[in-house]
Amino acid sequence: MKKKCAMGFTLVEIMIVVAIIGVIAAIAVPNFIQARKKSQATACLRNRRVISDAIDQWALARDRDGADQPGTADIALFIQGSRLPMCPAGGTYQWSDVDNSDKVLCTVHSQQLLTEQDKVVNP
Numbered sequence: 035m036k037k038k039c040a041m042g043f044t045l046v047e048i049m050i051v052v053a054i055i056g057v058i059a060a061i062a063v064p065n066f067i068q069a070r071k072k073s074q075a076t077a078c079l080r081n082r083r084v085i086s087d088a089i090d091q092w093a094l095a096r097d098r099d100g101a102d103q104p105g106t107a108d109i110a111l112f113i114q115g116s117r118l119p120m121c122p123a124g125g126t127y128q129w130s131d132v133d134n135s136d137k138v139l140c141t142v143h144s145q146q147l148l149t150e151q152d153k154v155v156n157p
């Protein structure tokens with residue numbers, strides 16, 4: 035009599051592997067989403083810092099005082115590449131005047147205001 039050779043996996047083994055993959059995915063996916071949001075917020079903060087510095091440079095170069103409000107084209111001249119950076123989360127940037135150049139807001143990340151510490155450029 036020929037002995038039947040069992041090839042492959044049993045249903046229980048496959049279910050165990052699927053369960054392990056499900057547990058790992060349940061742990062990893064929220065962390066990936068959180069890391070992505072944090073990365074976007076950091077990039078947005080960096081972009082707003084660039085815009086804030088460009089507003090200050092515009093005021094200094096054009097001899098403007100605190101009440102003047104620069105336009106997008108004015109600021110773009112003082113940004114590398116002559117283009118305003120874009121929020122990675124799709125937000126738009128808003129600013130008011132030179133006195134409030136540290137208050138460049140994003141429609142998505144507006145709760146994070148620039149502080150003097152954020153404006154310090156690392157060597």
Ligand SMILES: [Zn+2]
Nearest residue numbers: 078121125140
């Ligand atoms: Zn943003």
